[in-house]
Amino acid sequence: MLPSLRLKISLPAFISRRAQHKKIMIDVTIANFEQEVIAASMTTPVLIDFWAPWCGPCKSLGPILEKVEVAYGGRFKLVKIDSDQEQQLAAAFGIKSIPTCILMMNGQPVDGFSGALPEGKVKEFLDKHVPPGEELPEAEDAAEEAEVSPEDALEGLKKAVADKPEDENARFELVKQLLLEGSDDDAKVAFAPVIAQTAAVRRFDSLKRWMDAIDFVAKHANEAGAEAGFDAKITANKRDFDARFDKARWLMAQNRWTDALDELLDILMRDKTWKEDLARKTYIAILDIMEPPKPKVADGQIPPDDPAVATYRRRLSSVILS
Numbered sequence: 001m002l003p004s005l006r007l008k009i010s011l012p013a014f015i016s017r018r019a020q021h022k023k024i025m026i027d028v029t030i031a032n033f034e035q036e037v038i039a040a041s042m043t044t045p046v047l048i049d050f051w052a053p054w055c056g057p058c059k060s061l062g063p064i065l066e067k068v069e070v071a072y073g074g075r076f077k078l079v080k081i082d083s084d085q086e087q088q089l090a091a092a093f094g095i096k097s098i099p100t101c102i103l104m105m106n107g108q109p110v111d112g113f114s115g116a117l118p119e120g121k122v123k124e125f126l127d128k129h130v131p132p133g134e135e136l137p138e139a140e141d142a143a144e145e146a147e148v149s150p151e152d153a154l155e156g157l158k159k160a161v162a163d164k165p166e167d168e169n170a171r172f173e174l175v176k177q178l179l180l181e182g183s184d185d186d187a188k189v190a191f192a193p194v195i196a197q198t199a200a201v202r203r204f205d206s207l208k209r210w211m212d213a214i215d216f217v218a219k220h221a222n223e224a225g226a227e228a229g230f231d232a233k234i235t236a237n238k239r240d241f242d243a244r245f246d247k248a249r250w251l252m253a254q255n256r257w258t259d260a261l262d263e264l265l266d267i268l269m270r271d272k273t274w275k276e277d278l279a280r281k282t283y284i285a286i287l288d289i290m291e292p293p294k295p296k297v298a299d300g301q302i303p304p305d306d307p308a309v310a311t312y313r314r315r316l317s318s319v320i321l322s
Contacts, residue, residue: 028079029086036079039317041104042284045076045130048102050083050095057116058099064119065101068126075130076103103129106202106284107320132168153177165193172203176289179207180255184214206285213249221250241267241274248282257290261312268319283316 028036028048040046049065051058062080069078083090083098093102093109102112103126113125154177160170171194178187191207198205217226230247233240244263251260264286267279291309 026077026079028081028089030088033089034317034321036077037104038107038321039313040077041107042287042313042317044074045126046104047076047078047126048093048104049078049080050090050093050098050100050102051080052082052084052098055098061099061101061116064117064122068119068122072126072130075132076126105129107317132166150181154181161190168194168201168203172207173293175207179210179214184211187211202284203288205281206288209282209285210252210289213252216246216249217253221246226250238266239270241271241279245275245279245282248279252282252286257286258308258312261286261315265315265319268316272320280316280320283312287312287316 026036037046037048047065047069049058049062051062065078069076081089083095093100097114099116100112100114102109104110111125111129113121117125154174157170157174157177160167161174164170171190175187175191178184178190188211191204191211194201194204195208198208221230227247227250230243230250233243234247237243244267248260248263251257251263261283264279264283267274268283272280287309290312291306
């Protein structure tokens with residue numbers, strides 16, 4: 001596992017359009033690094049290939065990476081950085097030899113490897129991090145078909161989980177729907193079989209943070225005037241991050257997503273790594289919860305981003321990189 005990386009590079013302003021997935025390596029420079037790597041990694045793992053034109057092993061690894069990217073069908077994004085031409089980026093990542101590949105998730109490096117690995121080893125490396133290839137037709141269909149009732153949509157999700165318990169997408173959508181409907185106990189029952197996977201599966205971690213917020217409110221902040229109490233503490237001390245975080249959890253429990261994000265942004269603007277990234281991780285969890293299932297589109301097209309989710313991703317990127 002690679003250590004956390006704090007990039008010390010002056011990058012250009014964030015570009016809002018999500019980087020389009022291409023079945024070919026994207027050349028990344030310091031000019032497009034934020035868009036193609038940092039912003040993109042908030043939703044899709046990004047594999048960076050540091051290479052150089054004179055490097056023989058790089059020429060062997062490149063076609064393997066491209067082949068694997070096509071085979072994985074958008075489960076990760078592949079980019080390449082010429083370490084000779086982009087020495088600032090290579091230095092920021094501590095690149096000592098090439099080829100070196102770094103996997104980025106949520107704006108941070110999480111793993112990497114050096115040398116020209118064979119295809120099987122590349123896939124073995126990726127499979128530790130990228131989401132599974134199976135999609136959730138039941139969940140997507142329920143979201144797309146206007147005539148499907150909420151009850152039928154929920155039953156479809158329950159059936160999807162029963163038919164394929166290992167389907168992470170199906171279970172995420174089922175637990176999310178139960179929580180949205182206020183069926184907290186049923187959501188916890190549906191979540192119980194995967195609770196041990198929260199450290200490895202980000203969206204499961206997001207659900208756990210949501211349920212923890214609901215439990216926090218039930219135990220500590222369910223009385224009338226709770227919001228006014230948080231606001232009074234924050235007015236008295238704008239750096240009372242505990243009060244801001246408690247208010248954000250209180251807002252999460254009411255499904256007031258953007259209000260909760262605003263509170264967390266206030267923390268991040270003052271302390272980006274507060275309590276071991278607690279505010280940032282909770283912020284990302286809310287984005288996961290807010291994002292609706294992607295609609296089906298024609299081959300070669302990119303589903304549109306939810307406008308609110310895209311806006312708050314941009315704000316997070318701007319704060320983290322400032």
